[in-house]
Amino acid sequence: MTVGVIGGGAWGTALAQMVARGGEDVILWALEPDVVRAVNDLHQNPLYLPGIRLDGRIRATGTTGDLARADLWLVAVPAQFLRAVLAECPVSHGATLILCAKGIEGASFALMTDVAATVAGPGARIAVLSGPSFADEVARGLPTAVTLAAADRGLGETLVRRLARPNFRPYWSDDVVGAEIGGAVKNVLAIACGVVEGAGLGRNANAALIARGFAEMTRFGLARGARAETLAGLSGLGDLVLTCSSANSRNYTLGIGLGQGRPVRDLLATRSVAEGVTTAPVLVEAARRAGVEMPIAAAVAGLLSGTDLAATIATLLARPLRAE
Secondary structure: OEEEEEOOOHHHHHHHHHHHHOOOEEEEEOOOHHHHHHHHHHOOEOOOEOOOOOOOOEEEEOOHHHHHHOOEEEEOOOHHHHHHHHHOOOOOOOOEEEEOOOOEOOOOOOEHHHHHHHHHOOOOEEEEEEOOOOHHHHHOOOOEEEEEEOOOHHHHHHHHHHHOEOOEEEEEEOOHHHHHHHHHHHHHHHHHHHHHHHOOOOHHHHHHHHHHHHHHHHHHHHHOOOOHHHHOOHHHHHHHHHHOOOOOOHHHHHHHHHHOOOOHHHHOOOOOOOHHHHHHHHHHHHHHHHOOOOHHHHHHHHHHOOOOHHHHHHHHHOOOOOOO
16 A cells, blocks of 8 residues: 655654654655655655654655555645645545645635545545654654544554554544644644743743633534534644744744844745744634634734734733632
């Protein structure tokens, strides 16, 4: 059997490595010809995942048609490009897709599963992979636990067995919405925690922001039909704690720059994608439509659009006192 991985960035390459380590052949689709050549000729991806020797079972391609022979696809392109990339892929009737991007589509406010179902058609079998998982650690084979969410229990358990490795442990859930919302919201909150670090506001503020941010995530998730226990699990709280406390997180690092007063345009001038940047304004509008209050997410969206940092902090601290 062959697994197709769509997306040759750090996360897609790490997933390809994890799958190949279990003995399966992998076709890795990458947009950049340099990445394709490096993976095939050098067994490396120095552009996105330097220092990792890739398994020889991984073969890269720049042609989406080559994915047709895969019976399972892991889709790891950035959320805002998912619709366009999938539309170019040979998605057959009954295809199995595991979505590994974390975000909400800007144009439609749709979750990634809704986008994929629209493009792939009603016969596609769709699951979500989410949870605390830095790409370089997965690629190096360090212990990792994630959520594998699929509405169909049989599909979910089959995929869990197929992806499980000695150091990569997926847990099945049927709460697809909860897994998606946890992954999307934590990116925005990671930017906020980075701002706290960059502005030198201290560990008390960081801990408070994680706790109150988790409350925002839970309110929004419940309003969209997620379950509280999912949001308190790996794909919610687990991922939140990881990305709000490490410079390995692109969103956290970008937030540090914002907290230091660096211009947003300079922080975005990089190949790496910080999903929280595009998710923040979409999340705030989606929360408004759902009647959910998310002041931290709104503050992040404001900072990304140019709101003054000191004024933003003062506004959050001046919010009315209330019961927890």
